[in-house]
Amino acid sequence: MSGSMHLAFDLSFSHTEGRWARPGSWAGTSFPDVRVFQELAMTAERAGIDLLFFGDGSGIPDTWRGSIDSAVEWGIQWPRQDMSPFIASMAAVTKNIGFGLTYSSTFMHPFYVARLLNSLDHVTSGRLAFNVVASSRSADANNYGFDQLMEHAKRYERMEEFVEVCQALWDSVEPDAIITDRETGRFADPAKVHPINHDGEFFKVKGPLSSVPSPQGRPVLIQAGNSPRGIAASAKFADLVFGAGSSVASQQRHREQLDAALVEEGRNPADVGILWSTQAVVGRSDDEARARLAETLEFWDEEAVGAYLSHNSGYDFSDLPDTIVLGELGELIRAQQASPGGLVGSLIEEFGPDHGISRDEFFERGWRHATHFDHVLCGTAESVADSLEENFEATGSRGGFMFSSPLSMPGGYADIAELLTPELRRRGLLAPQQENSTLRESLRS
Ligand SMILES: Cc1cc2nc3c(=O)[nH]c(=O)nc-3n(C[C@H](O)[C@H](O)[C@H](O)COP(=O)(O)O)c2cc1C
Incomplete structure (x- = not known):
């Protein structure tokens, strides 16, 4: 990870929690029109955003009053598509921006996920990241055969084994295994394709992966667990961490805990950045930004x-x-x-x-x-850039920010792309924009 600030757009909540109805949202379209995602991907890429991130949860919220009714009525965390085909279509209209896809290690099988992500890394020419989540919601568990969530510590044990299996599968076909010799007709060298013979507590997988190595070999691995156990899991395998953005003091504590855990794992803390989930409302004047925020606050x-x-x-x-x-x-x-x-x-x-x-x-x-309005940055590009610059320095200058929960989609992110990123670039905070690099490479620049 370089000392440059990296930026992501979180597209998990681009339509839920009432955002579909805000001015500037889904105008002339309705969720999940793929053209809105394609246009936003192009806009974000032009602005030099490193990553579009798609969180996931597969259950409709039903904990409140033991019913899905309120969630359905108000569109709370629902509906959510499986975003893998959307990523494929966004990749076709862009060249540099990365895509972060979420799957749960508590419910999915690593062979299926490793194979799917390998294919997506091919389709995106090496621009894929995998956000692996332990899942903390019972509504998700109920769709995968569980009456209640697996124990917290067990979920992280399963996550670590899940990632171990995925990594072994991604490494099971050596990069130079494919020969494609037209004269002899030999396709690949069997000495370079290895079963993994994994037999663990949660998974039994023979391998090897039934695909050819992808441009990045392994997608960039992201983890967001904030508990001590979640941080220990990140230290084992994460290339990049997502952190909650509630206060600078809690972010500094998170950074310190992650650094200590990385050192314990024999890893260099400088290599693993944290992207802080951040809500920014950027306007052409402070008044304009504040008015937009106030209008949304009335909605709940x-x-x-x-x-x-x-x-x-x-x-x-x-x-x-x-x-x-x-x-x-x-x-x-x-x-x-x-x-x-x-x-x-x-x-x-x-x-x-x-x-x-x-x-x-x-x-x-x-x-x-x-609403994420307990820690929103609201104002002109200059004032929001001042806050980000200060926050970046205070949290170790490794990583950057994931803008989340836009007031409108694509309007909220278009404002950031048009107003804020040029200001950050003018200050020399962002890495130079690169052509045709993998996501792993652009995060290192
Ligand atoms: C920025 C950010 C994004 C997250 N995205 C997801 C997500 O898409 N799906 C999900 O199930 N959990 C998501 N989480 C939750 C975490 O993966 C994790 O399950 C949660 O923080 C609880 O873990 P912990 O008990 O270790 O803190 C996210 C958390 C953060 C901070």
Whole structure:
């Protein structure tokens, strides 16, 4: 990882949580029209964005009141397509930008995923990243044969084995195994194609991979778990980490914990950047940006907020008492095997586990958390660039930012591409734009 700032657009929430209805969104089209994604990919590439990222979750949120109704009614984290064919179509109209695709190691099989990602790395000419997630939502688990989520630590053990199998499969056909000698008709050298004979706790895979090595060999590996166990998993295999952006102090702690874990694994902390999930509303004036934000803030409904928060925390907040002791709520969430982080984790960090918070305040804070407006950068390109520059330095100048939750799609990202990235480039913060490099290469520049 170089000292340059790298940028990504998170397209996981480009239509959910009411964004489909905001001015500047899906005008003349409706989700999931592939042309909107293609146009945005071209715009982002021109602006020098390194990566388009697609998060995933396959279950419709149903933790709130034990029902999918609120999520369906308000479009909360739903609908979501499998983005792999969309990536193929965006790759056809671009040359440099990378694509990050998410699959869950808790539910998928590594042979299928390794083979699919190998094909996508071919189709994108080496511009693919794999965001491997342990999954923290019971709605996802219920679609894959589980009544409840696998235990938190077990999910990470399975993730590490899943990645080990994928890596062995990607390495199972040596780069020079393919001969394609037209005179003799020999296609490949069998001495360079190896079974992996993996027999572990979770998976049994003979191998080798039934495809030819892809341009990057292995896609760039991304991991986003923020718990100590999640950070330990990142230190084992991640090339790039996604971090939550709640405060500079918590980001610095995350960076320190990751660095220590990387050193323990014998890896160089300078090689692994963190992209901080960041919401930026960029306008031609401060007033314009603030007005757009205020309009979106008016949009939310308590049922929608409840569906979002309960899904992400794995706990039904619909019957919370009038006063809630944060530490006790954290324990109840842990007991559901959901993530100890999230909204409740950050409230505990802010106020301490013994703090009692009223139900109303909990939902008010939750609403800002759900909209990501608890840490939004809002203003002109100059003022947002100042904040990013400061934040980049304060968190070790390794990685950069993943812009998330645009107010409108593609409008919110088009503003960043048109106004903010030229300002960052003018300040010399971004790496020079390269032609036809793999994603791994452009992240190193
Ligand atoms: C920026 C960012 C993006 C994430 N994207 C996804 C995603 O697409 N799908 C998913 O199931 N989890 C996603 N997560 C959640 C993490 O992968 C992880 O499951 C969660 O942080 C809980 O892990 P932990 O208990 O180790 O903190 C994301 C987290 C962050 C910070």
